[in-house]
Amino acid sequence: MEVKGLGGIGLETVEGRRTVYELLRSAGRVEKILIAKQSKPTDILDKIEALARRQGVRIDTVDKDRLDDIAGSRAHQGVIAYISAYEYLPFSELCSGLDIKTNPVILLLDGVTDPQNFGALIRSADATGAAGVVITKRRSAPVTAAVHKASAGATAYVDIAQVSNLSYAIDEFKEMGFWVVGASEKAERAYYDIDLNMPLVVVLGSEGGGLSRLVAEKCDFLAAIPMRGEISSLNVSVAGAVLLYEALRQRRIAEEPGASGSG
Numbered sequence: 001m002e003v004k005g006l007g008g009i010g011l012e013t014v015e016g017r018r019t020v021y022e023l024l025r026s027a028g029r030v031e032k033i034l035i036a037k038q039s040k041p042t043d044i045l046d047k048i049e050a051l052a053r054r055q056g057v058r059i060d061t062v063d064k065d066r067l068d069d070i071a072g073s074r075a076h077q078g079v080i081a082y083i084s085a086y087e088y089l090p091f092s093e094l095c096s097g098l099d100i101k102t103n104p105v106i107l108l109l110d111g112v113t114d115p116q117n118f119g120a121l122i123r124s125a126d127a128t129g130a131a132g133v134v135i136t137k138r139r140s141a142p143v144t145a146a147v148h149k150a151s152a153g154a155t156a157y158v159d160i161a162q163v164s165n166l167s168y169a170i171d172e173f174k175e176m177g178f179w180v181v182g183a184s185e186k187a188e189r190a191y192y193d194i195d196l197n198m199p200l201v202v203v204l205g206s207e208g209g210g211l212s213r214l215v216a217e218k219c220d221f222l223a224a225i226p227m228r229g230e231i232s233s234l235n236v237s238v239a240g241a242v243l244l245y246e247a248l249r250q251r252r253i254a255e256e257p258g259a260s261g262s263g
Helices: 017-025 043-055 064-071 091-096 115-127 145-150 166-176 213-218 236-255
Strands: 011-015 030-036 058-062 079-083 105-110 132-136 160-163 179-183 200-205 221-224
Touching (some): 011 064, 011 145, 017 030, 043 058, 058 064, 064 079, 091 166, 105 115, 105 236, 132 166, 166 179, 166 200, 166 213, 179 213, 200 213
Parallel strands (some): 105 132, 179 221
16 A cells, blocks of 8 residues: 555555565565554563664554554554565576575565565565565566555565566576476476476466467476365465475485485
């Protein structure tokens, strides 16, 4: 939500204790915080207030009804922050900061438009130590207040870059020595049968249509997630978590003493 009054022109609101705390903890873009008068003292509220004071962030105590009006719901947990607009990392800077020798993993999203899915994928990228996320400038959910909240504040820790053309981004990663695996229910090989212990780009398609044809053709491998029930596919955020954790699992196995390769 863009705010043009109380918090300042062009600021956005982010709600929820964990999200606000993580944005503060990363010394991010928090300009002002509203806390409900009725909020009972808790450990995380104490941490929010302490970090805000340390960073010189203004805290106002207001009625809960005012927070309800600003948030448009009661899911704010008694805390709302005003933040400046999200700044994407330039794609060139994301690439220049990668060390191919460390087997980095990049998450590339081909048309993920739901903010909840996008936020959950950013959270999984942070949890698995991914080196960054790449999205398109069009046909993709941008980083908004809803994405901040869905990521539980992981947007503060994961580098996110925008590109105009995913095919160009894939070509750039391949030039650097990355291999590209795309998630597809039509793939003949299961994800756990593919060696993911290499510099890796994991590509996920849109919620409705999956990978676009051009992006699928750019992939070195297509990986399926076997489904044993009646439903034919997983939610894109769940599929992304499965592939990211498999890449992490294979790396850990390869690092074990006496390991001869990935699992």
